[in-house]
Structures are given as C-alpha cells and as structure tokens.
Amino acid sequence: MRVLVTGGAGFIGSNLVDRLLADGHEVGVVDDLSSGSRRNLAGAEGDPRFSLHEMDILDPALAGLAADFRPEVVCHLAAQISVRKSVADPVRDARLNVEGTAAVLSAACRGGTRKVVFASSVAVYGRPTVIPVPGDAATDPRSPYAASKLSAEVYLAAFKALHGIDYTTLVLSNVYGPRQSPEGEAGVVAIFTDALLNGAPTVVYGDGTQTRDYVYVDDVVDGFARACGEAGGGGRFNLGTGVQTTDRELHTLVATAAGAADEPGSAPARLGDLPAMAVDPAPAAEALGWRPRTDLATGLKRTVEWAMTRSAARQG
Ligand SMILES: NC(=O)c1ccc[n+]([C@@H]2O[C@H](COP(=O)([O-])OP(=O)(O)OC[C@H]3O[C@@H](n4cnc5c(N)ncnc54)[C@H](O)[C@@H]3O)[C@@H](O)[C@H]2O)c1
Known part of the structure; x- marks a missing residue:
C-alpha cells in the first residue's frame, strides 16, 4: 500500500519508514526537518518506492501533495514534542499539534485516505492514580502539550464522523532506541x-x-505497522510495556x-x-496482536x- 508518514525524518518516523519499506510498501515522507534529519533516512533514500517532501504540515501545498500521492494510510507523527516548550509557548504548540493535525486530516481527505494512525502521548493521562494506566483511563491533560495531543485525538474522531476517514490513536510511553x-x-x-x-x-x-515505562522503538514501529491495516479502527491503544x-x-x-x-x-x-x-498494553494485544518484544x-x-x-x- 501507499503510506504517507508525517515527521518521517524524525526518531520514530524514520524507523517506521524503514519498516514500511521492508514490508513492501510505497512510502512518502512529509517533514520540515526542524528536528529530524536526512541522515535518518539514509537507508531509504535511493529506494524507488521512497520519496521525501521537505514541507511544513501547515503549508497549504500539503493538500495538493496528498491529492497527487493518494496515500491509503497516513501515519501522523510530525509534532512539537517538548512539554517544556509547550509551556513556554502554548500558541506555537497548538499551531503545530492541533492546527497541524487538522491540516493533515484535511489533506488525508483530499488524498482519498482510508485511515490515519496518530502518535499521541501518555502525557494525556496527567498524574494517573492507577499504574499501569488502563487503556480506558480518564484523560487529564496538565500541560499545553498534553492538551494539544488530546485535542488532536478529538479531531480524529470528528473527521471520522464527518468524512468517514478511519483512525487509530497510539498512546506512546517513553520510546527509546537508535x-x-x-x-x-x-x-x-x-x-x-x-x-x-x-x-x-x-x-x-x-x-x-x-x-517511567521504556518501550523500544522497533516495538512501537510494529504497533504502527499493525495499525495501518483494518484492525483497531476508531480505537486508542497504549503502546508501553507496563513495566x-x-x-x-x-x-x-x-x-x-x-x-x-x-x-x-x-x-x-x-x-x-x-x-x-507505566501503561497497560493489554488492549493493544487484543485489538492489534501487538506486544512489546x-x-x-x-x-x-x-x-x-x-x-x-x-x-x-x-x-x-
Ligand atoms: N519519543 C517519545 O518517547 C514519544 C512519546 C510520546 C509521543 N511521541 C510522539 O511521537 C511523534 C514522533 O516523536 P519523535 O520522538 O520521533 O520526535 P522527533 O522530533 O524525532 O520527530 C518529529 C518529526 O516531525 C518533524 N516536524 C516537526 N514539526 C513539523 C512540521 N510543522 N511540519 C513537518 N514536520 C515537522 C520534525 O522535523 C521531526 O522529524 C511525535 O508526535 C511525538 O509527540 C513521542
């Protein structure tokens, strides 16, 4: 299938690109290289099934790109990722993470996309009282970053209701790796x-x-690869170890x-x-067959x- 990865030059995104290419998919990346780098995509560059589009997700040209590329799935990872920066400049955080997600969803509609897979964060749980945090725990955002990630989750549901575009939200704990x-x-x-x-x-x-709950990047990427299929549609799942x-x-x-x-x-x-x-990964195991290996x-x-x-x- 054809997959568009926003933030594909970053840490998690570039590992996802390598996995998707290895699985035989065609992969386009949209990344403004603000924190990601071309070096992360060295293994992908030169592959005829790979393309890098150096572009801000807020660039109005994104919709045209999606209309041309026609991705079956969009994995949306581009974001402002720092809690501290979100506190210092909540407006910029909202612009990139809320407005940016609305722009990616609008572009996905233009591209005839079946599904969007979104990278959310355990920050949305605030200060949880039950650990590991169950998949159906109440959210309690306590920073602009947590608020913007949760808002983006709400936008996914709204676009599904309005346009029928499916989604899966993956709630990532502390990801580490190459x-x-x-x-x-x-x-x-x-x-x-x-x-x-x-x-x-x-x-x-x-x-x-x-x-903290440390989950290895290859395992997280496996969760994204699984969510690109039909499984887990309309759901949100913790990707962590519970440890x-x-x-x-x-x-x-x-x-x-x-x-x-x-x-x-x-x-x-x-x-x-x-x-x-720490977060409970059991619902991801049930819905996606995912487990941290x-x-x-x-x-x-x-x-x-x-x-x-x-x-x-x-x-x-
Ligand atoms: N790393 C973690 O532990 C963790 C935990 C929870 C959630 N997440 C989420 O996973 C996603 C990926 O995080 P990461 O750790 O790989 O971070 P990263 O900074 O390595 O990757 C983010 C990528 O997005 C790109 N980007 C940022 N703003 C952009 C914009 N306006 N337009 C286009 N591209 C833009 C950056 O250049 C970078 O390549 C983020 O959405 C983050 O919030 C990460």
Missing part, C-alpha cells in the same frame, strides 16, 4: 548514552525513584551496556515531574551499539 536525539528533554536513554560514551557527567534528579523502571535503575542499565562507571551526580527533583508512569537490557544494548557506530562514523 536515532533518538540526546538534545531533547524526554530522551533520557539518549541523554545517558551520549554522556556515558563520551565520559561526560550524568545527573539523576531527586532520589532516583521516579519511574516501571526507576531513573537510578535506568542509569545502571545504560552504564552496563556502555561499559561505563555507574556513578551519576544528583540534583534536586524538577518541579512538575511525574513520580511514576524487546526487553530493556536488549534494547539498551542495541541503542548503545548504534550510538558507538554513529560516533565512529563521525570521527572517521
């Missing part, structure tokens, strides 16, 4: 990996007992994978940080190996 940038605030695996391989100091905030890992445990695991000393510095807890998070130690080993290869290539 191509994640250490520049962002959320990619703690990438941040630890980069620092530990370069002999730079690392910091664990608070008492190190804060937990909580503390910040301190994560540091030990990354240090082990990197062959580095497990001696993080400490700093006061950051205001507003969630004490705990990569345990954390294996995923971290692959991530560290990739980071070492990348830094060797840069030095070489």
Whole structure:
C-alpha cells in the first residue's frame, strides 16, 4: 500500500519508514526537518518506492501533495514534542499539534485516505492514580502539550464522523532506541548514552525513584505497522510495556551496556515531574496482536551499539 508518514525524518518516523519499506510498501515522507534529519533516512533514500517532501504540515501545498500521492494510510507523527516548550509557548504548540493535525486530516481527505494512525502521548493521562494506566483511563491533560495531543485525538474522531476517514490513536510511553536525539528533554536513554560514551557527567534528579515505562522503538514501529491495516479502527491503544523502571535503575542499565562507571551526580527533583508512569498494553494485544518484544537490557544494548557506530562514523 501507499503510506504517507508525517515527521518521517524524525526518531520514530524514520524507523517506521524503514519498516514500511521492508514490508513492501510505497512510502512518502512529509517533514520540515526542524528536528529530524536526512541522515535518518539514509537507508531509504535511493529506494524507488521512497520519496521525501521537505514541507511544513501547515503549508497549504500539503493538500495538493496528498491529492497527487493518494496515500491509503497516513501515519501522523510530525509534532512539537517538548512539554517544556509547550509551556513556554502554548500558541506555537497548538499551531503545530492541533492546527497541524487538522491540516493533515484535511489533506488525508483530499488524498482519498482510508485511515490515519496518530502518535499521541501518555502525557494525556496527567498524574494517573492507577499504574499501569488502563487503556480506558480518564484523560487529564496538565500541560499545553498534553492538551494539544488530546485535542488532536478529538479531531480524529470528528473527521471520522464527518468524512468517514478511519483512525487509530497510539498512546506512546517513553520510546527509546537508535536515532533518538540526546538534545531533547524526554530522551533520557539518549541523554545517558551520549554522556556515558563520551565520559561526560550524568545527573539523576531527586532520589532516583521516579519511574517511567521504556518501550523500544522497533516495538512501537510494529504497533504502527499493525495499525495501518483494518484492525483497531476508531480505537486508542497504549503502546508501553507496563513495566516501571526507576531513573537510578535506568542509569545502571545504560552504564552496563556502555561499559561505563555507574556513578551519576544528583540534583534536586524538577518541579512538575511525574513520580511514576507505566501503561497497560493489554488492549493493544487484543485489538492489534501487538506486544512489546524487546526487553530493556536488549534494547539498551542495541541503542548503545548504534550510538558507538554513529560516533565512529563521525570521527572517521
Ligand atoms: N519519543 C517519545 O518517547 C514519544 C512519546 C510520546 C509521543 N511521541 C510522539 O511521537 C511523534 C514522533 O516523536 P519523535 O520522538 O520521533 O520526535 P522527533 O522530533 O524525532 O520527530 C518529529 C518529526 O516531525 C518533524 N516536524 C516537526 N514539526 C513539523 C512540521 N510543522 N511540519 C513537518 N514536520 C515537522 C520534525 O522535523 C521531526 O522529524 C511525535 O508526535 C511525538 O509527540 C513521542
């Protein structure tokens, strides 16, 4: 099938592009390269079934592109992804994540698209009282980013009601793996990996007992690939492991994978940080046949190996 991936030059998007091409699909990418890069698409470029369109999703030309490309499925990952940036500039966050999603949905209609698969975030759950968070848990957005992701989810439902365009929302926990940038605030695996391989100091905030649910990028991409079919239409599914890992445990695991000393510095807890998070993947297993297959130690080993290869290539 023909699939359009917005944000396809980014961390998750580019891994998805590789998977879709390997599955035999034709793949178009729309990305303004604001945080993604062509380097992430090195494996795809040159493949006659692949095309990159360097374009903002808010560019009015997007609808024409979709009308020409006629994607059967649109995987919508392009977004402003930083909670902190959303707090500093909520209007820009809404423009990219809400207006941007409306633009992608309108373009999908022009392109005769059957289904849109959307990347939402566990941020929509706010401060959950039950962990792992069940698939039908109430949403409670507590940042402009969470509000914009939830608004985008509502737009998917509205477009289905209005135009009959199907959708699946995938609610992603903390995704990690090759191509994640250490520049962002959320990619703690990438941040630890980069620092530990370069002999730079690392910091664990608070008492190190804060937990997150780390899910490997290949598993997340498998969820997207499954959602591109008929399964899961009109539904939203958590993509996480249900397992909580503390910040301190994560540091030990990354240090082990990197062959580095497990001696993080400490700093006061950051205001507003969630004490705990993990999500229940059972509904995704039932609806999509999805389950996380990569345990954390294996995923971290692959991530560290990739980071070492990348830094060797840069030095070489
Ligand atoms: N990484 C995670 O742990 C995580 C967790 C929950 C949700 N998500 C969601 O998954 C999606 C992908 O995240 P990621 O971690 O790969 O981030 P990323 O920054 O690597 O990828 C986002 C991509 O979107 C592109 N982009 C941004 N604004 C654009 C615009 N206006 N027009 C066109 N392209 C634009 C960027 O250049 C980049 O390539 C996002 O929607 C994010 O909110 C990620």
